Amino acid sequence: MTGENSVDVTAPTPFGARLHRSVQENGRILAGIDPHASLLEAWGLPDTPAGLAEFSRVALDAVAGQVAAIKPQSAFFERHGSAGVAVLEGLLAAARERGVLTILDVKRGDIGSTMGAYAQAHLLPGAPLEADAITVSPYLGTGSLDPAVQLALEHGKGLFVLALTSNPDGPQVQHALSAPDTPVALEIARHAERIGAGDPGEWGSVGLVVGATVGDAYRRLGLDRAAPSVPLLAPGFGAQGAGPAEMSEVFGENAGHVLISLSRGILSQGPDPERLSHIVGQLRDEYSARP
Structure with missing residues (x-):
């Protein structure tokens, strides 16, 4: 029932349905965004929050629209303290703005x-x-x-x-x-x-x-x-x-x-965004069985 003073509340689409649709549209790859110190070094980036931010930006640009979701591993951001967590916050927000699903790997249990x-x-x-x-x-x-x-x-x-x-x-x-x-x-x-x-x-x-x-x-x-x-x-x-x-x-x-x-199967191909995007496309085809 709706009325002059009623509030139109629409139930959110369940995550399972959104994920299933993303797999149907973008394939079944989850792209881990895990800024290991060794990967940052291989990309020519400093192991600092600024390096994490550039790493995250390039990785998201390369995989957006080609993967079911991104899966950042929180620990690799947390190790840089509040500045690293701020980079993770920015990555999650940027993915949300672009319509990329996010699965945050935090393994919480309490x-x-x-x-x-x-x-x-x-x-x-x-x-x-x-x-x-x-x-x-x-x-x-x-x-x-x-x-x-x-x-x-x-x-x-x-x-x-x-x-x-x-x-x-x-x-x-x-x-x-x-x-x-x-x-x-x-x-x-x-x-x-x-x-x-x-x-x-x-x-x-x-x-x-x-x-x-x-x-x-x-x-x-x-x-x-x-x-x-x-x-x-x-x-x-x-x-x-x-x-x-x-x-x-x-x-x-x-x-x-x-x-x-x-994660490493994709990110080791960086930092060239075109190379990263190309390898994601190859992997998506390799694991192309449909849900």
């Missing part, structure tokens, strides 16, 4: 009001460090994510929950049983599907982080069946060894939900 404050820092519209989605850690219990889940779904934002990481020690926790016959990673996948499922035919807004180098664990532990609608943020491609073959070998029938996270 409880209660602290988790709520992390969520407000990154998921609240108008926040200085606002992103379209963030990575989060569920290893204080899946319920610890509730403040971030509530804020994300309210404002059309998204979360990517760590489930099966590619580091060698990950299975100590992720493959362990949280209940009889229920690996921790499987419980996390079920939770992501339950809280973030989208409309029929759409992706959910709460995805999983699953490394492309985890072998058969994603399917063997049952995550594919437990969470069929979630997007899958998959590090491990390129410099870490995984390639197009791992799309089906690791993710099976859910390969169409995989987001190919690449």
Whole structure:
């Protein structure tokens, strides 16, 4: 109902739907913008906030319109203190102005009001460090994510929950049983599907982080069946060894939900923006299976 004193409130488009549309239009590459000191040196830039700013500007210019989203790693900006965080703030704002989705890799995980404050820092519209989605850690219990889940779904934002990481020690926790016959990673996948499922035919807004180098664990532990609608943020491609073959070998029938996270595989081709743009186009074609 509308009236003279009514307010027309339009619900935001869910993040999962926006991400799915971006993949359909721009391919499935996620461009990591990670200003390692070695990359800055290779680009002929100083390891300073000014160097970070130039690095971020060139990288965004090169990938805009060719990738599903950018994925800045917050730590490489935070190491420069407030000046580095200001560069990250500028990068997120510039991407938003250009209509480029942002997934901020911060891996936040805490409880209660602290988790709520992390969520407000990154998921609240108008926040200085606002992103379209963030990575989060569920290893204080899946319920610890509730403040971030509530804020994300309210404002059309998204979360990517760590489930099966590619580091060698990950299975100590992720493959362990949280209940009889229920690996921790499987419980996390079920939770992501339950809280973030989208409309029929759409992706959910709460995805999983699953490394492309985890072998058969994603399917063997049952995550594919437990969470069929979630997007899958998959590090491990390129410099870490995984390639197009791992799309089906690791993710099976859910390969169409995989987001190919690449950082060094793109950024090592800089600083020439035309070269960067060219390599992104090549990689997009290489991983061209449609969702």
